[in-house]
Amino acid sequence: MNTVTSATPISQSQVPSLLVSPDHYGLLTDLYQLTMGACYAGEGLDQKWASFELTVRKLPTDLGYLIAMGLTQAIEYLQQLRFTPEQISALQATGLFERAPERFWELLRQCRFTGDVWAVPEGTAVFAHEPLLRVEAPLWQAQLVETYLLNAINYQTLVATRAARLRDVAGPEATLLEFGSRRAFGPQAAVWAARAALAGGLDATSNVLAALELGRKPAGTMAHALVMAITALEGNEQEAFEAFSHYFPGATLLIDTYDPLVAARTLAARAREGFVLGGVRLDSGDLVELSRSLREILPPETSIFASGDLDEFEILRLRQAGACIQGYGVGTRLVTGSPVNGVYKLVEIEGIPVMKESMGKLTYPGRKQVFRRLTSEGIEDRLALAEEAAQPQEQPLLEQVLQGGKLVRPLEALVAIAQRTRASVEVLPEKVRQIREPVTVEARPSAALQTLVNQTRRVPA
Incomplete structure (x- = not known):
């Protein structure tokens, strides 16, 4: 050899x-x-x-x-x-x-x-x-x-079992997205995980290949990198939100790159001026308190989405604590364990x-x-x-x-x-x-x- x-x-x-x-x-x-x-x-x-x-x-x-x-x-x-x-x-x-x-x-x-x-x-x-x-x-x-x-x-x-438990805990109305491709045990496992998650009760996957092969529309939001890049080059966070929303109207915007409450107030003001705000996503911090504060700031029709090492145990805790969250992105703990x-x-x-x-x-x-x-x-x-x-x-x-x-x-x-x-x-x-x-x-x-x-x-x- x-x-x-x-x-x-x-x-x-x-x-x-x-x-x-x-x-x-x-x-x-x-x-x-x-x-x-x-x-x-x-x-x-x-x-x-x-x-x-x-x-x-x-x-x-x-x-x-x-x-x-x-x-x-x-x-x-x-x-x-x-x-x-x-x-x-x-x-x-x-x-x-x-x-x-x-x-x-x-x-x-x-x-x-x-x-x-x-x-x-x-x-x-x-x-x-x-x-x-x-x-x-x-x-x-x-x-x-x-x-x-x-x-x-x-x-x-x-x-599929973890996905079924997530659905059972989150309830039938919550939006559940599979975000596990980067943590799955290899590219083939990522595709299989996306399929099993959908079959287990999740609404959509961010894995583009899996979604299209399965006849589904891929789903996702945005990353901190886009916010940081446009903020650095064009002056402020709102420019990043405006730019992304120009190409993807009504998209869910990631608002915790800096201060999520400041971002939410700015977006709420823009929404009153006609800006289409479909939803916001939190990926860090005290999700219970932040989501409650966001619910008071944002228009009532704006969905609040959470991600960041979530699983059925954490979603159950969030719901029992009264978090104001309508959707969850689950990844690492869904596709590993x-x-x-x-x-x-x-x-x-x-x-x-x-x-x-x-x-x-x-x-x-x-x-x-x-x-x-x-x-x-x-x-x-x-x-x-x-x-x-x-x-x-x-x-x-x-x-x-x-x-x-x-x-x-x-x-x-x-x-x-x-x-x-x-x-x-x-x-x-x-x-x-x-x-x-x-x-x-x-x-x-x-x-x-x-x-x-x-x-x-x-x-x-």
Whole structure:
């Protein structure tokens, strides 16, 4: 492998782009997925029919539920999964696969996902130990896709859940904007975060690419830099507001570069002279007291917008303290935070149920279904075997999405997913929805599942 010292100039052709596209899907995996695939091929196991389920063992701290998200990107990946001749040559050149059988390389050359996928629809509230997704496919295929599926679903589920909580706390009338692109874990994550935020209940995103690709209008305000630049060059802050409003009439203006109360008084005076003032934004300071003061200064139709490291906890505090705020921009704490630690585990191979029995990491064996029943107090979930029938008033959560690698139903539009998110949260008990110390729902294992657990155990309970 060639190395380049810091003193050696690097030509543009030597700089790897590291930009991900569908052409990279085959290699966008952990090494052990490929080494296990080679082993399966060598042992003649690659076509054995396997079932893997993606679940979350434990919800992150302070979350009483999760909103399933990322299925659309998971399906897009599965349907475009390929290996190019150049990628296969690159793998061979690593020297890691010198003893891999020729069968393995043939599998990569012909790679197409041919399995079945069952999944919980995006926007559905789920809980620990409930499968969000099940893959049934030839063993080597089902194994290969683990890394990407976990990446797509874990991250979007985290962002969608936080977005749903933000909407729940802020209320239906508040404007909620996603501002997290600069804090997300990379450009691809920024786009996924924007999508998940919209599906989780936010109104718009400042990410232009995500907004336009999703058929939405991007939303945003302005930065301190514009105010400082025009103030320095043209004399005062009001010149900055006038200039920006000339090109974007009715825009929300950022007024805390210097003194927000002084800025508000000047804008209020200009509004009385006919200046169109759509809204103002605060990004710092005591948002409760400042917003109250602004409400007294500004015209009543002027919206007050807040940003600056906000999350559901801070928005709840602001509302309880009587802040006069009509909209919020949320970023860092929406697109980062405690991860959703989803896992992807083998549950059945050639019809034989299997389970992991490691201490603290036990998994349920067999292909499973989640049956949900709405009650006067909220919901009851039953974790059952896939072949079990629904009991009275129960509805199955997992639906088939792919059969033989082909879609069996169209993927849903973002607006439908957002509607399901809202409906899913509304039926949850208040103790599950509460922001601090929520009580989660425990899915009840069916009698048949519990029997299968006892039959499958290799380590005495």
